[in-house]
Amino acid sequence: MRPKFLFAAMLGFALGLSPAAMAHAILVKAVPAVGGTVSASPSDIRITFSEGVEPRFSKIAVAAADGRSVETGTANVDPTNPATLIVPLKTALQPGSYKVTWHAVSVDTHKTEGSFSFTVKP
Ligand SMILES: [Cu+2]
Numbered sequence: 001m002r003p004k005f006l007f008a009a010m011l012g013f014a015l016g017l018s019p020a021a022m023a024h025a026i027l028v029k030a031v032p033a034v035g036g037t038v039s040a041s042p043s044d045i046r047i048t049f050s051e052g053v054e055p056r057f058s059k060i061a062v063a064a065a066d067g068r069s070v071e072t073g074t075a076n077v078d079p080t081n082p083a084t085l086i087v088p089l090k091t092a093l094q095p096g097s098y099k100v101t102w103h104a105v106s107v108d109t110h111k112t113e114g115s116f117s118f119t120v121k122p
Helices: 003-014
Strands: 027-031 044-049 059-064 076-078 081-088 096-105 111-120
Touching (some): 044 059
Antiparallel strands (some): 027 044, 044 081, 076 081
16 A cells, blocks of 8 residues: 555544444435425325434434424335335324434444424425
């Protein structure tokens, strides 16, 4: 390895940029979309991550603007895409804004979390 490359590799390691660290499940796409508005209540929340997630250890919680949590069913992954976590909503959402909080455990066991909001149009 040339010194320049070695230095870059060491710097990357020092900054935690090893390939394993970069493989954390981060949100790529959500339905309803992050910050989006939908015209009717969705029947589930779907989040596609950058890598496969473990449905047993990952969760998606939904809360209304007043803080009340929305009842959800068991989280599962899309049978055709293990990176998409799906949680069914047990009741239809009334118009308003909702906050989705997610905790993901990727197949490499790394944990990530985040949240976003969406709006159901009146
Ligand atoms: Cu990881």
